[in-house]
Amino acid sequence: MSGKVWLVGAGPGDPRLITLMGMDCLRRADAVVYDRLVNPLLLAEAPAHCEMIDVGKRADHHPIPQDRINAILIEQAGMGREVVRLKGGDPFVFGRGGEEAEALARAGIPCEVVPGITSAIGGLARAGIPVTHRDFASSFHVITGHLRDGKDPHNWRVLAQLEGTLVILMGMSRLAEICRQLITHGRDADTPAAVVMNASHPEQRMVLATLSTLAERSARAGLAAPSLIVIGEVASLSLLQSL
Numbered sequence: 001m002s003g004k005v006w007l008v009g010a011g012p013g014d015p016r017l018i019t020l021m022g023m024d025c026l027r028r029a030d031a032v033v034y035d036r037l038v039n040p041l042l043l044a045e046a047p048a049h050c051e052m053i054d055v056g057k058r059a060d061h062h063p064i065p066q067d068r069i070n071a072i073l074i075e076q077a078g079m080g081r082e083v084v085r086l087k088g089g090d091p092f093v094f095g096r097g098g099e100e101a102e103a104l105a106r107a108g109i110p111c112e113v114v115p116g117i118t119s120a121i122g123g124l125a126r127a128g129i130p131v132t133h134r135d136f137a138s139s140f141h142v143i144t145g146h147l148r149d150g151k152d153p154h155n156w157r158v159l160a161q162l163e164g165t166l167v168i169l170m171g172m173s174r175l176a177e178i179c180r181q182l183i184t185h186g187r188d189a190d191t192p193a194a195v196v197m198n199a200s201h202p203e204q205r206m207v208l209a210t211l212s213t214l215a216e217r218s219a220r221a222g223l224a225a226p227s228l229i230v231i232g233e234v235a236s237l238s239l240l241q242s243l
């Protein structure tokens, strides 16, 4: 009889930010298939018999192809196991959770999703930045900085006109270009902007600047992935000290 796959969000990093439901799945798992951004402290919660399968990026920067990850999930559940697919943040926010759920459905494997706290909202909260605020932002927009097949998926003219908070994930390698695009298309160069690295981890760091100074300041402070980029008035509300 086929087992089941639980697509579980691990939260932004601090192991206490997984949900009770996610922890429950983890403690009952026969196999855990996990990503690079998952805190190792959480993995220790799996039972002794549980097989731990690392599908995070390798040292040589070649990620395991998504097809292979799908195949591992199907294979493990096919053995009758309770499989936890543990992903950073929320499984359906830039985590390819949707693709995995589709592949499992096609293979006839039962699958349930356990949402997680996304870094895009909860990570900012841990840095004292409210993603919305009645006085400053009545919407927020979460976008990827990642190029797909070398192409930029965004219409920066439209994004620059939005009044809400802009949160950019996977954007650090293109930070200077992103800020430049927004300014070129009309967003005020003095708009408050921040980078939050390793949000919710003990080694969390942040740089608070403006759209025109953010790239240089965060480079000087040595901030790199995994980081959140946040653009909008709410960034200036950070309750923590900037570097």
Ligand code: SAH
Pocket: 012, 013, 037, 087, 088, 089, 090, 091, 092, 093, 094, 095, 117, 118, 119, 120, 123, 168, 169, 170, 171, 196, 197, 198, 199, 200, 201, 225, 226, 227, 228
């Ligand atoms: N599903 C995840 C996002 C996966 S994409 C979520 O909901 O949070 C990976 C990107 O998320 C990273 O490149 C980074 O931009 C962001 N990210 C995830 N965890 C983070 C953390 N603890 N601190 C800062 N950024 C984080």
